[in-house]
Amino acid sequence: MPDDARRPAAEPGRLSAEERFRKLYAELRGRICLLDYPPGTKLGEEALAAEFGVSRTPVRRVLARLSDEGLVEARHGVGTIVTDVDARELSDVYALRMELAQLAGTLSPRPVTAAIRAEARDFVDRSETLVARPEPRDFATLNMDFFDFGLRLCGNAALAETSERLYYQTARIWLQTIPRLDLRREATAFAQEIRQVAAALDADDPSAAALVRRAHISMSYRRLTTEA
Numbered sequence: 001m002p003d004d005a006r007r008p009a010a011e012p013g014r015l016s017a018e019e020r021f022r023k024l025y026a027e028l029r030g031r032i033c034l035l036d037y038p039p040g041t042k043l044g045e046e047a048l049a050a051e052f053g054v055s056r057t058p059v060r061r062v063l064a065r066l067s068d069e070g071l072v073e074a075r076h077g078v079g080t081i082v083t084d085v086d087a088r089e090l091s092d093v094y095a096l097r098m099e100l101a102q103l104a105g106t107l108s109p110r111p112v113t114a115a116i117r118a119e120a121r122d123f124v125d126r127s128e129t130l131v132a133r134p135e136p137r138d139f140a141t142l143n144m145d146f147f148d149f150g151l152r153l154c155g156n157a158a159l160a161e162t163s164e165r166l167y168y169q170t171a172r173i174w175l176q177t178i179p180r181l182d183l184r185r186e187a188t189a190f191a192q193e194i195r196q197v198a199a200a201l202d203a204d205d206p207s208a209a210a211l212v213r214r215a216h217i218s219m220s221y222r223r224l225t226t227e228a
Contacts, residue, residue: 017058020054020058021058021061021062024048024052024054024058024059024062025062025065025066027052028043028048028062028063028066029066029071029168030144032066032071032072032082032172033071033140033144033168033171033172033175034137034140034141034144034175035172035175035176037082038082039082039083039084039085040081040082040084041081041082042078042079042080042081042082043063043072043079043080043081043082044079044080045059045060045063045080063080067080069165069168069169070083070085070169071083071168071169085169085170085172085173085176087170087173087177087221087224087225088225090169090170090173091221091225093166093169093170094170094217094218094221096166097163097166097167097170097217098214098217098218099214100159100162100163100166101150101163101210101213101214101217102210102211102213102214103159103210104150104153104154104156104159104160104163104210104213105206105207105208105209105210105211105213106207106210107154107156107159108154108155108156108159109153109154109155109206109207109210110152110153110154110155110206112153112201112204112206116153116201117198117201117202119149120149120194120197120198120201120202121198123142123145123146123149123194123197123198124191124194124195124198126142126145127142127187127190127191127194127195128191130142130187130190130191131184131187131188131191134183134184134186134187135183136175136178136183137175139174139178139183139186139187139190140171140174140175142190143171143174143190144171146194147167147171150197150209150213151163151164153206153209173224174224177224181223186223189216189219189220190216193212193213193216196209196212197209197212197213200212
């Protein structure tokens with residue numbers, strides 16, 4: 001993988017063991033979902049430990065978690081390999097994601113603060129920039145960032161954890177499918193979703209914002225399976 005394709009590795013610094021684990025996990029998950037590690041890539045414990053300046057123990061823990069989430073798999077005699085995904089094989093995952101997206105707006109939603117409204121407006125600005133200059137990686141990054149933003153609006157930890165797990169099972173599909181899609185059309189549809197979510201949050205209506213997310217997931221899945 002070209003060096004400039006990677007995001008910078010997390011610096012261990014003075015973080016606790018658990019904080020180092022979370023940063024390493026988020027970094028490797030991000031590389032997989034942004035196709036910096038495409039399907040079939042072998043992830044070696046020793047090389048990753050050296051890159052991040054940690055022992056092999058946290059690397060092993062992270063790879064085990066990624067394996068549990070379906071992003072990698074351990075193959076006997078081969079090692080840990082990044083898996084492949086097919087949108088058509090994930091219909092149940094998308095169906096559950098739709099229901100959880102709606103539930104997030106009614107089950108323990110966090111208060112909509114001025115900071116949240118401001119962050120939503122920032123996402124509107126980013127989405128408009130994407131429409132003007134659509135790039136696959138920028139699209140995928142914005143998608144991941146906006147999902148994380150929505151996750152922080154949910155005050156139910158179990159719901160948020162399940163939603164996050166399912167989302168990252170499907171996140172790579174966009175970058176894999178984009179060559180067969182009209183990227184500007186997808187960016188425009190995504191920008192519309194973000195504007196509608198921001199408007200709902202401005203109206204202090206997290207339930208309406210959740211319904212927008214549910215509808216977008218449904219329509220996105222239909223387009224993905226049509227083009228897959």
